[in-house]
Amino acid sequence: MTAQTAKLPIWQTVRDAYRLVFGHFGGMWKAALIPTSLYVVLLGLIGYHQVATAESADADGAEANVLLLVAVLAAIVVLVPFLSQWHRVSLLGPEREPPRIRFRFGVRELRFLGHCLLLILIGCTIVLLPLLALVMSGGGEFAFIVGVGLALVMLYVIARLGLMLPATAMDRRTGLVDAWTRSKGNGVRIAVALFLAELPWRILNTIVETIAEQTGTVGLSLLYATVTVFTTIIGLAILASVLAVAYKTLAGLPEAVRTAV
Amino acid sequence: MTLLLLLLLVVAPIVLGGVLGALAWPRRPRFGRAAGALTAALVGAYLFWATGGLSLLTGANQGTEVALGSIRDQCRALRAAIIDNCRGAPGPDFAQQCTRNRAVFIAECVSRRHVAAMP
Numbered sequence: 395m396t397a398q399t400a401k402l403p404i405w406q407t408v409r410d411a412y413r414l415v416f417g418h419f420g421g422m423w424k425a426a427l428i429p430t431s432l433y434v435v436l437l438g439l440i441g442y443h444q445v446a447t448a449e450s451a452d453a454d455g456a457e458a459n460v461l462l463l464v465a466v467l468a469a470i471v472v473l474v475p476f477l478s479q480w481h482r483v484s485l486l487g488p489e490r491e492p493p494r495i496r497f498r499f500g501v502r503e504l505r506f507l508g509h510c511l512l513l514i515l516i517g518c519t520i521v522l523l524p525l526l527a528l529v530m531s532g533g534g535e536f537a538f539i540v541g542v543g544l545a546l547v548m549l550y551v552i553a554r555l556g557l558m559l560p561a562t563a564m565d566r567r568t569g570l571v572d573a574w575t576r577s578k579g580n581g582v583r584i585a586v587a588l589f590l591a592e593l594p595w596r597i598l599n600t601i602v603e604t605i606a607e608q609t610g611t612v613g614l615s616l617l618y619a620t621v622t623v624f625t626t627i628i629g630l631a632i633l634a635s636v637l638a639v640a641y642k643t644l645a646g647l648p649e650a651v652r653t654a655v
Numbered sequence: 656m657t658l659l660l661l662l663l664l665v666v667a668p669i670v671l672g673g674v675l676g677a678l679a680w681p682r683r684p685r686f687g688r689a690a691g692a693l694t695a696a697l698v699g700a701y702l703f704w705a706t707g708g709l710s711l712l713t714g715a716n717q718g719t720e721v722a723l724g725s726i727r728d729q730c731r732a733l734r735a736a737i738i739d740n741c742r743g744a745p746g747p748d749f750a751q752q753c754t755r756n757r758a759v760f761i762a763e764c765v766s767r768r769h770v771a772a773m774p
């Protein structure tokens with residue numbers, strides 16, 4: 395708690411997060427193996443369903459939306475054990491917490507899932523509700539500008555409350571107030587660190603997506619899907635590491651594990 | 656079927672809201688549960704109202720199938736236009752058109768449940 399007012403070093407946090415992921419790349423994939431496999435199966439099922447419904451004339455958009463929502467929720471559930479394990483690896487270090495091929499879904503993972511859902515719902519509430527009200531009142535072009543502003547606010551709030559995730563992975567009792575207090579004075583720094591860490595993967599995804607869309611071949615679409623899976627998993631691991639490093643810097647951990655990174 | 660819908664649309668979100676509320680305020684779980692359930696109920700009610708769920712439930716849309724069908728066709732046409740405008744947009748005019756069409760699409764089609772899939 396002594397480091398609570400310390401300023402989070404942005405570049406060092408991003409560098410530490412990348413070092414954690416790429417310095418233990420094999421270990422990261424060990425931890426991600428089963429969740430990623432399930433994620434790929436899930437994506438395959440969604441793709442199959444989309445192709446099947448696209449052929450039928452009565453394909454309804456509402457059904458597609460419900461399916462998308464279910465798919466997103468299932469993807470979160472499937473990836474939670476990996477994210478929880480990777481938070482622990484980032485906080486304790488691979489020596490103390492060696493990454494394992496496993497799919498553990500106990501109380502810790504359930505709490506982690508709950509906190510993930512809480513963050514998603516808070517993020518959606520910040521952006522979607524005001525935007526929906528604005529669009530329904532007819533403010534079409536203005537809605538775009540407001541949308542960008544709300545997205546920035548969402549990033550800031552999620553960055554501050556995101557410190558709940560590493561705390562949960564370490565089985566510490568945490569909540570909104572706890573995360574907000576710990577991140578006091580560092581919200582923008584955490585948000586910028588998350589943004590910078592995620593940026594290269596976003597750019598890579600956009601480039602591959604653009605190429606796949608413009609050429610439109612099946613092979614490139616498959617390549618895009620494969621690249622997306624890899625970049626999603628690596629991107630999530632880096633974001634988890636950024637939050638873990640930020641948590642360690644701001645909240646501190648017992649002396650025995652402080653030297654992990 | 657009605658009971659199942661009631662469970663899915665009303666009871667489940669409120670229970671989930673309560674559980675998440677308790678996670679959000681671990682030091683005061685009872686307050687967290689109540690606040691979470693209340694927030695879920697309020698947000699759910701707002702979304703239900705904003706997306707035209709109320710009229711669907713009260714049957715206000717019954718008997719307007721023909722009109723709805725034609726709006727659906729318009730929305731599908733608009734969706735196709737958005738795909739044309741937005742993918743590989745070659746200039747600012749196209750991007751502007753894309754943004755405008757998207758806004759109209761959300762207001763006229765998505766939020767009124769005529770066509771829910773946003774391209």
